[in-house]
Amino acid sequence: MSISLPYVTKDRDRNGNVRLYYRRNGQKLRLRGPVGSPEFITDYQLAMAGHVPKDQGKAKLETTKRGSIRELIEHYYQCASFRTLAHQTQHVRRQILDRF
Numbered sequence: 001m002s003i004s005l006p007y008v009t010k011d012r013d014r015n016g017n018v019r020l021y022y023r024r025n026g027q028k029l030r031l032r033g034p035v036g037s038p039e040f041i042t043d044y045q046l047a048m049a050g051h052v053p054k055d056q057g058k059a060k061l062e063t064t065k066r067g068s069i070r071e072l073i074e075h076y077y078q079c080a081s082f083r084t085l086a087h088q089t090q091h092v093r094r095q096i097l098d099r100f
Contacts, residue, residue: 022047073097
């Protein structure tokens with residue numbers, strides 16, 4: 001069964017397992033269960049309403065230390081020089097810099 005829902009993407013991990021994610025506004029939340037299952041519907045409705053599960057939102061809630069590399073990276077993301085780059089270029093640079 002294939003259902004097309006806004007902001008839901010399928011990713012295949014290195015072991016070939018399919019994972020479902022809700023991606024919107026820079027947020028990536030894992031959705032439990034197969035498409036259409038009660039767990040999936042619950043997670044999808046919560047994500048659409050803007051609720052982040054406690055275990056998935058920890059990284060977003062952390063505060064950055066003043067003078068850290070992370071603070072510098074976040075400042076770069078807000079600069080016009082970063083925002084004027086193509087979407088794909090921004091994505092690649094975020095992947096590289098977020099590893100710090």
